[in-house]
Amino acid sequence: MSQLQTLYTGRAGQAFVMAEFAIRGYNVAVPEIDRGDDLFVVHDTSGAFWRVQVKTANAKVLAKGGFRAQFRVRLSQLQTPYTPDLTYVFATRVAGRWADCVVIPRDKLYALHSVDGVGTLAGGYVVLGLSYRAAVGQAGASLESGTTDLSPLLGDFSWWPAIAH
Amino acid sequence: MAAPAPTGIIIVAGEQADGTTYQLHPLSRARIEARFPGTRLLRSLFVGLDTQTDYTDMHGPMWEQIVLLLTGLTLARVHELGDVVIRFPASGREVAVPLDLHLDTPAAG
Numbered sequence: 001m002s003q004l005q006t007l008y009t010g011r012a013g014q015a016f017v018m019a020e021f022a023i024r025g026y027n028v029a030v031p032e033i034d035r036g037d038d039l040f041v042v043h044d045t046s047g048a049f050w051r052v053q054v055k056t057a058n059a060k061v062l063a064k065g066g067f068r069a070q071f072r073v074r075l076s077q078l079q080t081p082y083t084p085d086l087t088y089v090f091a092t093r094v095a096g097r098w099a100d101c102v103v104i105p106r107d108k109l110y111a112l113h114s115v116d117g118v119g120t121l122a123g124g125y126v127v128l129g130l131s132y133r134a135a136v137g138q139a140g141a142s143l144e145s146g147t148t149d150l151s152p153l154l155g156d157f158s159w160w161p162a163i164a165h
Numbered sequence: 166m167a168a169p170a171p172t173g174i175i176i177v178a179g180e181q182a183d184g185t186t187y188q189l190h191p192l193s194r195a196r197i198e199a200r201f202p203g204t205r206l207l208r209s210l211f212v213g214l215d216t217q218t219d220y221t222d223m224h225g226p227m228w229e230q231i232v233l234l235l236t237g238l239t240l241a242r243v244h245e246l247g248d249v250v251i252r253f254p255a256s257g258r259e260v261a262v263p264l265d266l267h268l269d270t271p272a273a274g
Contacts, residue, residue, distance in 0.1 A: 079254035080179040081188040083211040107208070111191035 013056025013091035025163030059094035066133045072125040100155035173247030184213035205237045228262045
């Protein structure tokens with residue numbers, strides 16, 4: 001994929017995730033200066049605020065069914081706590097559709113990496129290979145990285161319950 | 166494959182303009198949970214300060230209290246687990262936390 005196409009794919013993933021927060025009733029903004037955060041998500045009434053980093057990948061459809069996508073996150077970012085802390089949202093495009101996002105707070109992903117061995121280190125980055133066990137829109141979707149079941153992370157926007165305006 | 170568990174307790178810290186966020190390293194967290202089941206561990210702790218000078222003057226003396234708050238353990242139990250270090254991943258700096266151990270402290274926690 002060309003660098004230009006990568007840029008377009010990344011912005012499309014960001015827009016997809018922004019739409020998910022907006023439909024749940026949260027305000028969402030893109031920082032003017034790119035310093036690592038892709039989105040700021042705000043609960044307008046309470047002022048609660050979240051920093052979100054969106055990672056987007058095109059998946060490879062697997063012959064045995066399902067599909068696989070690969071992402072990478074900077075190790076030093078993964079290791080460092082801030083307040084408010086970062087949430088990663090992994091957006092996967094496959095066969096012309098978006099799969100359910102994988103939503104995970106930074107510290108939870110760091111624990112999966114350092115305790116459970118999820119992801120591999122390469123050049124200062126942690127590379128995550130995510131295997132989806134069902135096609136988009138099919139029931140019974142599951143998600144794995146190596147031997148770790150990550151299914152509970154699929155579409156898990158539970159930190160952001162829908163707000164009725 | 167998961168990394169080998171380190172000895173002692175590692176706290177990771179992130180410095181920002183208005184303070185510092187402290188958090189137990191996931192392996193240290195797992196170690197404490199295994200050794201002292203039911204311990205109430207904090208997810209993270211933010212210490213807000215007005216200026217960088219405040220940080221230099223205040224955080225060092227506060228580190229022991231930060232360890233106790235994050236782990237929910239007594240000093241005696243923290244000591245059982247070994248040395249405590251605070252790691253700043255952004256800079257690679259690592260600081261040993263001297264524990265003022267009072268062995269007569271009740272070992273509850």
